[in-house]
Amino acid sequence: MLSSRGGPDAGAGDTCLVRACFGKPVPHTPVWFMRQAGRSLPEYRAARGSGSILSAISDAPLAAELTLQPVRRYGVDAAILFSDIVVPLHAVDFGVEVEAGRGPVVAQPFRSEDDLDRLRPFVPEADAPYVAEAARLVAAELAESGVALIGFAGAPFTVASYMVEGGPSRTFAHVKRLMHSAPELWDRLMARLADMAVASVRAQVLAGAQAFQLFDSWAGALSPAEYERFALPATRSVLSQLADLGVPSILFGVGTGELLALMGSAGPDVVGVDWRVPLDEARRRVGPRHSLQGNLDPALCLAPWPVVEEATRTVLSAASASASASDPASNSASNSAPSEGGGHVFNLGHGVLPETDPGILRAVADLVHEETART
């Protein structure tokens, strides 16, 4: 077990990360890094070897070890389960692989109603038992440490994007054609993918995850009107179906400056913000009822430390301004909600780049802890 970092009160489920997500008082601003388990770490490269990522994910002890490496290395407040948003799709044999350096690739893209037949319901304990097993291993290791385990799933729109495009896309031509040409079929696909996300997250939380993030990585390709019509309803459904778990939810996408208010309306406890929108501006768009996560530019972490240090302080300062601005409204508006709003989870604005020096991220985590420590 890791030594405790959560302070004397941090029992399971009441970690610094969870408290910040809910907008409750915290001993310091919690920090974790998207893709913190990854190629920037030499111990990751050593443990992973050259096998495919889906094969590493299906090896629960290995996945647990990769999940824990960045906790040891960076001193972060959360581990995020080593997995991938296409794991459920892969597990129901839809025919998706993850190509190194490219991302998810679908052999037979989803283009018509017939393709719905290839998308059977995802039953986590039967189709991908290794995910919950890895979560159990990590949760046991983190017990009493004050470090939270975050589970995750792809939001329906982003998973659909991979399915319909057949892989990463710059234009989203096929997916937009489908949603606008066959909106009823689109809605049926989104409902299926919402069920898939719900099943996946529920299994991870029941196995020990104390929070979860929905990655809607490509939502920024949509106009606000498209997001509201074609992506938001299914995301809202996922969050609503998972509300009974009582764990905080984080909704994240890239290039979502125009969508932040709509993303907040989907009902997450935390809205993730990429590096393009300063957190005080994000607060104006999201309103007072949510916590915010972000948003140091991952590419900036390749710069010399003084640049990274200044940028980290800038994020903390914008988060602090954002919290003060939201306090009054938060107090009056959220009495009935589990989340009090106004919290901040420090993170990057997108995933760690493989070229990143791990020493820089450790220094960022330390700086965030020092600067925000409350006695």
Next chain:
Amino acid sequence: MLSSRGGPDAGAGDTCLVRACFGKPVPHTPVWFMRQAGRSLPEYRAARGSGSILSAISDAPLAAELTLQPVRRYGVDAAILFSDIVVPLHAVDFGVEVEAGRGPVVAQPFRSEDDLDRLRPFVPEADAPYVAEAARLVAAELAESGVALIGFAGAPFTVASYMVEGGPSRTFAHVKRLMHSAPELWDRLMARLADMAVASVRAQVLAGAQAFQLFDSWAGALSPAEYERFALPATRSVLSQLADLGVPSILFGVGTGELLALMGSAGPDVVGVDWRVPLDEARRRVGPRHSLQGNLDPALCLAPWPVVEEATRTVLSAASASASASDPASNSASNSAPSEGGGHVFNLGHGVLPETDPGILRAVADLVHEETART
């Protein structure tokens, strides 16, 4: 010569497009489509054959023909010279090629001060005389037609991105590392690229282009603070150096919602807006002194006509709301400026996708003309 579409007043340089850019009264909202000369047109595929795009560009009669094809096909109010933003870089032998389906690729990326020696000044008449020759051929063909010819260049940041990354990038890791680690070297590179853009645009305008667009396609990868420090100064310098030409300028980028006000402050007559930000919201960010260009989602043009029709009307409606909102301030603020602000140039929010049905774009152009005709 093409038949006149500009109305009785439309002498050379006083076309509908130019008037809209300057915010002057127009007979109808002018329309053109980014990448209107391209693979969506069968006549383009027939004329281009299988040679490289840089070789087609260097064949002035072919480039002129490809420039004119969409004018005939779509009835648009402007032709944009068939060329590429890396033509000057290629012409000074920096070692860039354009790979089909991938984009510009640089054999030896720019990474250190030594690389500045490989970037000699661009002298259009000696290094790429075919560009002005193509512009002259097109301008002669368009004379008295009321259709404007638009010249263009890459904005310094976007050209630098290709040079430093070595090709298209998702993360902009190298370019951000360079700007933050070696800001003085970065500034010298940007100054050189500003000179290159100025020389390139000046040659095109002297050869007959009546307006020009700066493509800062990747600016949206920058945070507002980064844009202001590392991209804006060179773009402002380009626009300032070209002001004596008296032709309108358009500044366009993708994913620039957070940057629109800063882009306006660079001094273009027109700010191009991608599909993510409705034009009335863009107007609030840019202010009253500029015209706006955009912003139908190109991916939406793959949908059935009723969807495209509604989306086109939505763009026109937002543009109209934006113009009304800006009138009072425009009248009081712009007496001394050549541009009166508040105009609208209809366009897509990014380039035409190759899969697009040309009939759809023709119908969009016709609809814009019909809906906005003033008697």
